[in-house]
Amino acid sequence: MGSSKVRTMLAVLALEAGQAVSHTDLADELWSGDTVRNPRNAMQAHATRVRRVLKGEGGRCGSETTVLRSVPNGYVLDVPREHIDGHRFLDLASQAATTLSDAPEQALRLLDSALLLWRGPALLDAGDGLRCRSAARLFEERRLSALADQVRARIMLGDHARAIAELHRLVAQFPLREHFCDLLMLALYQVGRQGDALEQFRLARQRLDEELGIRPGELLQRRHAEILAQDPALAHAGLV
Known part of the structure; x- marks a missing residue:
């Protein structure tokens, strides 16, 4: 998709798959407060381009109906939630979190499937609108939680x-995320390797x-005390 507005419109509708998104909300996301002389007409043109892209990707439903539908005062991407990678990731990660303590092997399979859906930063080319940026931050936080759950499952499975090895990489990549250091x-x-564990605490401190000019949080301090004892x-x- 060459047009940034087409990418943004499709991203916003995909985030709300199966739900109508109003013209007002779409306009706010596409133009982020900029003045547009006729946003409704401009949006119709972008919707036509989105439909063209979806048809090219096999996005036809029936003979002449596309999955992007116009509804009163808005548009809806009429696809099941599980057909959107972002939602599939969230659902798999949530299922894994609920099964982790009782079934770590099952949770690990779910987490592996969830994390394989990632191909880079979420919504990287979907514009700077509030909805997409907020969703991108949510996806990234859930990704980090899923990575923590993944290594936790491996620890539980021995x-x-x-x-x-994975935790060393995560600590290096996210040095201020104390949770990764705690798991390491x-x-x-x-x-x-008690000495190495204590050295990780020293490095984090x-x-x-x-x-930041701060001390380690309660989580790391408690783990440090438990290891010393x-x-x-x-x-x-x-x-944890």
């Missing part, structure tokens, strides 16, 4: 080597002090 400390301790509960811990 796959510490892979969990530790736990995994290291469980394989007998140093980063937080240098970059060699708390027996740590041997089988997998959930």
